[in-house]
Amino acid sequence: MEQKTNKNHSGTRAARDVGEGDFGFTTRAAPDAVRGRGARSNAVGRYEREQRLTVDDGWGGPEEWQGQGRAVRTQVSVDSSRSIIARNSSPDLGFDRSINPYRGCEHGCIYCFARPSHAYLGLSPGLDFETRLFMKPEAARLLEAELRRPGYDCRTIAMGTNTDPYQPLEREHGITRSVLQVLQRFNHPVGIVTKSDLIRRDIDILSDMATRGLAKVAISVTTLDGGLARRMEPRASTPHKRLKAVRALSAAGVPVGVLAAPMIPSLNEPELERILEASRDAGATEAGYIMLRLPLEIAELFGEWLEDEAPNQAGRIMKLVREMRGGRAYDARFGLRMTGTGPYAALVAKRFRVATARLGLNVRRLRLDPSQFAVPPAPGDQLRLL
Helix, strand or coil, rough: EEEEEECCCCCCCCCHHCCCCCCCCCCCCCHHHHHHCCCCCCCCCCCEEEEEECCCCCCCCCCCCCCCCCCCEEEEEEEEHHHHHEECCCCCCCCCEEEEECCCCEEEEEEEECCCHHHHHHHHCHHHHHHHECCCCCCHHHHHHHCCCCCCCCCCCCECCCCCCCCHHHHCCHHHHHHHHHHCCCCCCCEEEECHHHHHHHHHHHHHHHCCCCCEEEEEEECCHHHHHHHHHHHHHHCCHHHHHHHHHHHCEEEEEEEEEECCCCHHHHHHHHHHHHHHHHHCCCEEEEECCCCCCCCHHHHHHHHHHCCCCCCHHHHHHHHCCCCCCCCCCCCCCCCCCCHHHHHHHHHHHHHHHHHCCEEEEEEEHHHCCCCCCCCCCCCCCC
């Protein structure tokens, strides 16, 4: 059965104080439900007034509670947003505008910092984030309308900054490709971050734009261990396929870098140098890294994942995370949230600097050229006389 409880003032589960005694209160989903997913639970978002808990009252329950249900299926809805370019003023980011063709992400990365954004939709940052997805089929039309507005100030548009533009949903719907086609026609610069080898499909567009200094790509490589990747990022491309994407993009003349992110202390962080070297060998010329971030609901979701997937390392990993975050699971201050503080964070930063220097990465960072932006004639426009 399902029981509702009020949240306490801190937004955490009131049922935690009850414990898991005779009634077996839990927010965890059954093993069958989470097969092939990253999150282990589906607690409602922080803005909801009630918390739903599964309770075993001794009289049986739904198949999902008994562990006999099927895996949760992906559901896709249409996002009817009226604009497509999101803007930000964060000093930590190298861009002020971005496009996200999808909300939620089926890759299911347990550490994804975008998970808390699903709470704005009244959904859970847990399983809902990777199974209740939203697509923006009008993205290309909305983008063209925004680019045609008088006085539009062209600066690089980033894609993949919140959810992956090449997640599995893109194979069927092609929204990312339609957005790139608009940017190509307008000579508008774009920077893409992805962990999917599906980006190879769009090399025709990206290579053309790259010849004019209008496109660059960063491939996120979290680990070279296929088994660990499958557990952390269950529906993302394998590390081998990501490196193949780096090689293919580089061979096509598309500037490509590697983003070693997130670096999780004592889990994948020891691989930092190997990731950078493998990516350089595949053709990457730039590199970056980000230390694990656990804002809002992600801290509990990641903790549940650690209990299941790395129980012997969980204590050490969280101890190191707190050492880098001022004794807390997360420090949201600008300038620190990407790298952390303290001796351990400083050591990782030094290792990154030494490795990139040795490998010849970041010798020159490509700046895309917004000066070529031009609004093409719209269908039906009268041509100007010479």
